[in-house]
Amino acid sequence: MIAAAWLCLLSPLGATLAITLGGTRWSRRGAGYVATLSVAVSFVASAIAFFSMLGNASEDRSHLSTAWTWLSAGNFDVGLTVLVDPLSILMMLIVSGVGALIVGYSIGYMDGDDEERRYFAYMALFVFSMLLLVQAGNLLLLLVGWGLVGLCSYLLIGHHHDRPQAVAAAKKAFIMNALGDATMALAFFLLIQRTGSLSFASAFDWSGGAEGSWAVNLVALGLLGGAVAKSAQLPLQTWLPDAMEGPTPVSALIHAATMVTAGVYLLVRTAPIFEHAGRVQDLAAGLGAATLLLAGLIALVQVDIKRVIAYSTMSQIGYMFLGAGLGAYANSMFHLMTHAFFKALLFLAAGIVIHALAGEQDMRRMGGLRRYLPRTYWAFLVGGLALTGIPPLSGFFSKDSVLASALAAGTYGQILFVAGLAGTFLTGLYTFRMLFIVFGGEPSPYAQEHFHRPDRSEPWLWMGLTVGALTVLAVIGGWLQIAGVWHPLADFLKPAVEPLVEPSGTQDFLASLGAVALGLAGIAVAWAIYSARTLTVPTARSARTLLEHKFYFDELYDAVFYRPSALLARGLRDFVEGPLVLGSLTGIAFGARRLAGEVTALQTGLVRTYALAIAGSVTLLALVFVWVK
Amino acid sequence: MMGPDLTWYLAVSAFLFGIGALGVMLRRSPLIVLLSLEIMLNGANLALITFSRHHGELDGQVFALAVMAVAASEVVVGLGLIVAVHRRRLELDVDKLSTLRG
Numbered sequence: 063m064i065a066a067a068w069l070c071l072l073s074p075l076g077a078t079l080a081i082t083l084g085g086t087r088w089s090r091r092g093a094g095y096v097a098t099l100s101v102a103v104s105f106v107a108s109a110i111a112f113f114s115m116l117g118n119a120s121e122d123r124s125h126l127s128t129a130w131t132w133l134s135a136g137n138f139d140v141g142l143t144v145l146v147d148p149l150s151i152l153m154m155l156i157v158s159g160v161g162a163l164i165v166g167y168s169i170g171y172m173d174g175d176d177e178e179r180r181y182f183a184y185m186a187l188f189v190f191s192m193l194l195l196v197q198a199g200n201l202l203l204l205l206v207g208w209g210l211v212g213l214c215s216y217l218l219i220g221h222h223h224d225r226p227q228a229v230a231a232a233k234k235a236f237i238m239n240a241l242g243d244a245t246m247a248l249a250f251f252l253l254i255q256r257t258g259s260l261s262f263a264s265a266f267d268w269s270g271g272a273e274g275s276w277a278v279n280l281v282a283l284g285l286l287g288g289a290v291a292k293s294a295q296l297p298l299q300t301w302l303p304d305a306m307e308g309p310t311p312v313s314a315l316i317h318a319a320t321m322v323t324a325g326v327y328l329l330v331r332t333a334p335i336f337e338h339a340g341r342v343q344d345l346a347a348g349l350g351a352a353t354l355l356l357a358g359l360i361a362l363v364q365v366d367i368k369r370v371i372a373y374s375t376m377s378q379i380g381y382m383f384l385g386a387g388l389g390a391y392a393n394s395m396f397h398l399m400t401h402a403f404f405k406a407l408l409f410l411a412a413g414i415v416i417h418a419l420a421g422e423q424d425m426r427r428m429g430g431l432r433r434y435l436p437r438t439y440w441a442f443l444v445g446g447l448a449l450t451g452i453p454p455l456s457g458f459f460s461k462d463s464v465l466a467s468a469l470a471a472g473t474y475g476q477i478l479f480v481a482g483l484a485g486t487f488l489t490g491l492y493t494f495r496m497l498f499i500v501f502g503g504e505p506s507p508y509a510q511e512h513f514h515r516p517d518r519s520e521p522w523l524w525m526g527l528t529v530g531a532l533t534v535l536a537v538i539g540g541w542l543q544i545a546g547v548w549h550p551l552a553d554f555l556k557p558a559v560e561p562l563v564e565p566s567g568t569q570d571f572l573a574s575l576g577a578v579a580l581g582l583a584g585i586a587v588a589w590a591i592y593s594a595r596t597l598t599v600p601t602a603r604s605a606r607t608l609l610e611h612k613f614y615f616d617e618l619y620d621a622v623f624y625r626p627s628a629l630l631a632r633g634l635r636d637f638v639e640g641p642l643v644l645g646s647l648t649g650i651a652f653g654a655r656r657l658a659g660e661v662t663a664l665q666t667g668l669v670r671t672y673a674l675a676i677a678g679s680v681t682l683l684a685l686v687f688v689w690v691k
Numbered sequence: 692m693m694g695p696d697l698t699w700y701l702a703v704s705a706f707l708f709g710i711g712a713l714g715v716m717l718r719r720s721p722l723i724v725l726l727s728l729e730i731m732l733n734g735a736n737l738a739l740i741t742f743s744r745h746h747g748e749l750d751g752q753v754f755a756l757a758v759m760a761v762a763a764s765e766v767v768v769g770l771g772l773i774v775a776v777h778r779r780r781l782e783l784d785v786d787k788l789s790t791l792r793g
Contacts, residue, residue, distance in 0.1 A: 667789030669724070673715045 063114040064127045067146045070107035070154055071197055073100045074190035081183040090178040094169035097182035101165050101189050104158035112151050120557050123148055126199045133202070140260060143199030149558040152395060152551075153196035153327055160319040160402045161189045163528045167410050168311040170524035171417060175309075181221055185315065188214035192320035196327055201250055201260040204328075208246065208288065211321055212239035218315075219308040231304035238301040242291020249284025252277060266334040273338045282339035285332055286346050293325025293379045295353045300615050302376055306368040306423075310416060313368055314409035317375040318402040326379065326398050329386040333559050337389070344474060347387025351481040354380025356613060358488030362495065363609040366423050367412050370496045374449060375405055377485060381464050384482060388475050389562025390467030392552035396543055397464050399551075400456035403539045404448035407532040411442040414525055415500060420512045425496065430505030434513050437526070439501045441533045446497050448536045450490040450581040456540030458578065461486070463543070466565035466573035475563070479573070486577045490584020498592035700741040707734030719784045721776070725769045732762045 077100030081093045088096070115123050124147035133140040144150075165185050172178050191214050195207030213236075220232030250260060256277055257268045265281075272278045289295075294302035302322070306313055316322060329336065329346060336343040354377045361373035378401050385394030415431060415438060416423055432439045448455035451462060465486075468479040505513075516522040543551045552561070565573070590597040611617065707730055714727025736755040743751025777783060 665792060667792030669785045669788070670716055670719075673712075677712055677716065 063111045063146060064125060066107040066111040067144055067197060070104045070111065070158060071144060071193050073103040074186040076100060077186040078183050078190060081179055088179055091169060093179040093182040097186040098162060098166045098169060100186055101158055101162040104193065105162050108151060108154035108158050111146060112155060115151060123557050138254065138258060140200055140202045143203060144197040145199035147558045148555050149331060150196050154193060156399050156402050157189060157192045157196060157319045160406050161315060163531055164311050164315045164319060164406055167525050167528040170521035171311050171413055172309065173521040184214055184217045188218060188315060188320055195324055200262065201265065205246055205250065208324065209243055211324060212236060212243065215316055215321055218312040219305045221309055221312065228307040231307040235301040235305050238298050239291050241298060242288040245284040245287030249281045252281050269335045269338040278335065279339045279342055282336050282342035285328060285335065286342055289325035289328045290349060293322045294376050295349050295379065295383055296356065299353060299376055300619065303369050303372045306366065306372050310368065310409060310413035314406045317409060318406035322375060322379055323398050326382040326386055326394060330391045330395060330559055333391055343387050347384050347478055350380040350383025350387055351478040354485040355481055358485050358492060360609055360612050361492035363606060365425050367425050367496060367500060368423055370492060371408050371412060374489065374493065377489065381461060381482060384478055385464035385467055388468055388471040390464060391559040391561050392555045393463040393467050395555060396551050397460035400460040400539045403456055403532060404445045404536040407441060407529065407536045408445040408449065410529045410532060411438050411445060414438045414529065418513055418516060419509060422512065425499045427506060427508040428500045429509060430503050431509060432501040433505060441529050442497060442501065444533050444536050446493045449493050450585060451486055451577050452581060453578065456536050459540035459544060462574040462577050465577055466570040467563045469569045469573050470563045470565040483576050483580055487580040487584040490581040491588050494585045494588035495592050498588060502593050697741060697745055701738060704734045704737040704741065707737060719786055721773050721783055721785050724785060725766060729762060732758055
């Protein structure tokens with residue numbers, strides 16, 4: 063089991079190194095094969111680890127394995143340690159499984175790109191970073207994975223580095239994430255000061271003894287800051303839609319397998335700390351609820367197909383935060399898993415659409431693609447229905463179990479439950495708005511002109527097969543756990559995290575009923591507006607502008623953070639750097655040059671004056687010696 | 692010890708050194724300057740040898756031999772320079788050869 067876990071971790075890293083060091087000795091497609099193979103090996107290894115773990119008794123399912131001591135300072139030791147327990151195994155399976163499908167899809171999608179090798183090296187590195195994050199056996203190693211994930215997202219979002227928007231988006235993602243990294247690092251400093259260690263066990267023990275103290279609250283707040291930044295929740299959500307500048311499979315990887323799910327994982331992994339800082343945990347749930355509503359509303363007016371899906375990710379991660387914040391850890395992880403399936407499916411299907419339309423992402427130019435891409439349409443429909451939570455697709459089981467947990471979690475939970483229900487309506491609306499605009503109706507002039515049909519060549523085959531596999535997963539993924547009937551996933555996760563709320567059968571039923579009804583209502587409204595055209599979009603100009611400007615978050619941050627700091631920087635340049643720093647430097651140089659000018663005057667070129675100077679000096683020295691003696 | 696007193700040797704040595712130094716400082720012809728330098732060195736040599744004899748040890752004499760070797764090399768270089776200056780049809784006057792002025 064342990065060996066399989068290490069293999070799972072190191073295989074993508076090996077691929078990264080091989081592709082990077084091999085350089086042009088790899089053929090372009092060869093690099094893709096190596097990357098896909100390495101991630102597939104990871105998946106097989108994590109499956110082996112999973113099955114051998116099933117053979118152990120449920121108390122004996124958490125194993126730490128230390129390769130060597132990585133850092134040692136005084137009595138503070140950090141080892142290169144992996145933790146294999148049900149939670150990390152589940153994440154490993156999701157990350158490597160969905161990751162392998164997405165990397166395989168990229169072989170087709172990136173075919174003909176100029177820098178395929180670099181792309182695949184980074185993709186494998188991305189998967190490695192995420193695996194390091196979920197397998198980390200202590201908090202420091204988790205932070206390493208955390209930072210590497212941020213780095214890889216930067217590298218991949220900026221893959222088209224000749225496009226200024228892509229570069230700007232990459233920087234934005236990196237800076238936003240660095241903010242979260244910083245708050246996490248601060249929390250770790252506090253932990254080291256309190257416990258002298260960064261192992262999970264000591265941190266959890268300490269938080270138990272310091273329940274509700276300001277230190278626990280601060281640590282939890284710092285962790286929450288990291289989770290919020292990585293998972294693009296309020297108030298650090300603005301980087302995620304811009305990250306759509308990256309190639310589509312990168313978006314899929316960021317949204318489904320790696321990166322944004324890391325925040326949810328962190329909330330669940332460090333749940334004991336959050337449980338002892340109750341208000342911070344409530345805050346996490348509240349932020350999730352706020353984000354899911356906000357993102358759902360913004361998604362209604364987006365015209366870029368990938369951005370709609372990006373906002374739906376924010377919204378779904380909001381559900382996971384809601385669940386994890388209320389203590390429904392298993393349900394939250396369950397939603398994470400099904401979300402990985404259908405979100406990867408939606409992105410990859412959208413990638414086929416974009417590819418078939420020569421790179422067009424604007425939905426207003428699409429339309430009627432159902433006729434051109436029937437199989438993609440079905441895949442997209444399955445993804446959309448799963449996202450909306452229509453039974454018997456995967457999203458239904460997981461989202462409704464999160465909502466049922468909210469219903470069971472007291473008054474606060476019930477308020478958030480209402481927000482979550484409203485979110486399901488929005489989900490149905492924006493998902494099917496996208497579906498009807500892109501696939502419904504008559505083919506648009508643009509589509510007629512630019513469409514090129516997928517053929518049976520190898521690139522299209524890769525794309526078609528991976529999307530097919532994800533379609534199957536999006537359909538059956540939810541059957542792993544059916545509320546009230548059977549719950550192997552929750553049982554499996556129980557040794558790692560004990561849920562705080564258990565919804566009753568009635569609550570499950572109520573939540574499902576409400577969510578499905580509202581989801582269907584959302585679909586119906588979308589149908590009425592965008593397909594049947596019996597309804598028109600209400601022309602509330604101010605509301606529309608508000609949504610199109612994404613609630614003015616970018617403008618707000620621009621005004622609050624960017625402008626003052628730019629002003630400060632300019633002031634420092636004009637009043638400190640210019641006169642003081644540069645001035646002192648030119649002063650020193652000028653002074654030295656003038657001094658040199660004075661000294662050169664001593665050099666007359668007359669040999670006899672030199673001789674006289676020497677003789678005089680020697681005489682003087684002799685006199686001094688004699689006199690001193 | 693035979694011969695005149697130690698003081699006389701030293702007086703001759705100082706006299707030679709003084710003549711040389713004055714020559715270096717006052718004369719303008721590089722050739723004479725070089726000669727004067729040799730006189731200074733020999734004045735110093737005389738002092739070395741005097742003390743060596745006085746103490747009955749050989750190291751002063753060895754020093755004097757080394758100084759002679761250095762002086763010979765110096766004369767070679769110096770004369771070479773003077774010939775070079777002459778070949779370029781420059782005036783042989785150390786005051787006029789002042790291109791290295793700062």
